[in-house]
Amino acid sequence: MSLSINNSISALRALGVKQSVTANNIANSETAEFKKSRTVLEEGVTGSVSAKNQPVNTPGAMINQADGSVEEMSNVDLVQEVTDMIPIKHAYEVNLKALKTSAEMEDSVLDLIG
Secondary structure, three states: OOOHHHHHHHHHHHHHHHHHHHHHHHHHOOOOOOOOOEEEEOOOOOOOEEEEEEEOOOOOOOEOOOOEEEEOOOOOOOHHHHHHHHHHHHHHHHHHHHHHHHHHHHHHHHHHOO
């Protein structure tokens, strides 16, 4: 496989990790004391992409309970999580288009060779 194909595939895998972390944050947004995570995408030496998860330890909102105790809610901001998914969608589209273009170019070369 060519380097560009490998790089696009690694990007799609890393974006999948990022999407999974975002989905987990959204799913747990109403869970008391849940701490969200963030995924940082990093470029490798050859242009490949890797994903690293990092916890976000900022405190959540504090809610007074009926018994007088205070409970910390999750630190997930749903608006931020949903808007973070928009560039992930576009990055998926770009990498899929790059894979399609690469396949079309290889087909053209094979047609020229005979």
